[in-house]
Amino acid sequence: MNKENIYMARTSPKNVIDAYYEQFHRDFSSFLRYRSEEVVSGGKMVLTLLGRKSDNPSSKEGCFIWELLSLALQEMVSEGLVEEAKLHSFHIPQYTPSTKEVASEVQKEGSFIIDRLKASEVTWAACGNFYSPQDLIEPDDGYNVAKCMRSVAEPLLAKHFGDLVIDQLFDKYKKILSDRMSKEETKFINVTVSMTRR
Template identity: 40%
Template sequence: MGMDAVNVLHMNSGDGESSYANNSLVQETVLREAQPVLRQTIKDIAKSDDMFGQCFKIADLGCSSGPNTLLTASNIIDMVHEASKENNRKTPQFQVCLNDLYGNDFNSVFESLPTFLAKLKEEKGESFGPCFVSAVPGSFYDRLFPDDSLHLVHSSYSLHWLSQVPKGLEKNTSHIYVARTSPTEVFEAYQKQYATDFTMFLQARAKELVPGGRMVLTLMGRKLSDLAIDDCGVGWEVLAQTLLDMAKQGLVKESDVDSFNMPYYNPCEDEIRDVIEKEGSFSLDVVSTFRGNWDALDKDYTSTKASSELSIRHGKNTAKMVRACLEPLLAIHFGSSVIDKLFENYGKRVAEHLAVEKTRHYNIAISLTKK
């Protein structure tokens, strides 16, 4: 995949069965889990006079489309309103800037705006706000806003996507991400690409935030610094195995599997800290971590494996979620005719895996202040 992820990476649009709008419960669960970090950050902001002036400017980076897009804005507005009341201040006006890549389904976001704004008026009263919403398409690894124009930057479940597939992965055959048997240069290439991208992200935001401005970022990470023994890549291994099975059946080319790699990386906490310290514009205030099941409808966190009956359901749900995020990327590389079969098989393989071991996502939420 030589092309930039920027042009092809977007979630499935519309509201069909495999649309992101109908398969984004994992992301919603993560938003809810990270709320305490966001709430504390907004409480801190509320203590400063400059921040809650005339207009509070928020950017949600990697907003995607579907029910979660305005959920974040709505949560932030509620929290700011609450914090203003606690500090006996008038609630400021709001400017919410929704950002995602050019292929994002912004139209469906705009269609849900009238309901969103009407609900705000109804809940908060006529004198509240007003709230202005705009879309800012583009990659958040570049500049998106004028200097010193934002008070709060929020991003959930977007920063594990890289700006491109790392260079130098030729030897990563039969894998689509870092696997236990990947050569060390594959791990190093991913690490390097992540450090480059996250540095660019911080540099751009450092210019766009006002002094003392805050960021709350949540992403998929990993617990152990050794990627080879951490389980964060297991889901991609299962997908690679599914593709290799299909290559054996002649449904996809083996050379296509060998040349496909994910523009994605799970950093560990040390890597995140390291980039923040080296870049130097931000101080890291809070780090919070939590686990999530592959299938967001699976609320069982005590079992280490799923019963075979349940694992089939979890497999199907996981496959739907992954499809909603990856279909555009996979269709360009392998052709759209194999997608249905691929995810049907992937769901079965996930079910087999979860019946043996319930692997979970490891999520990291951080709060930063611009120095």
């Protein structure tokens, strides 16, 4: 159905994108309902989520980082290191909502009033680059982003593909990231919402 894609992508069929959104709707609605039981009336809550500015759920803003990991996995399939069937059955369980989708879900659930909602950008190169100008060695942006993504995805990947392929996978991913980051500006989008409990 979604073949080599491990996430939503520009080539993903509509039913895949719809399934991701429906899961987000259920999860975020439940999250808001449970938080409303913990926050007193008039209390505040601020959330920051990975998201997107675009209305298109499969836009590069939310999907590109996973598309590149998918390329690394496809390389491993072509080298016989990963079974093709395992690639086809792996899916990242995350949805990057737009500001409109966050607003809509907060309003539908009904426990909170939105005070402020905005999207901001963080370059991938900022991920893990904590160094001073006096450092003699240039940071390896691809390595830093791969390391950051490994901290997020390794447990899922290791459970599905096995521990033995993880180091090779992230080595390939680092090279793909370094190449892409040298050719284009890459960014994460954060959606931040400040809310008041009704």
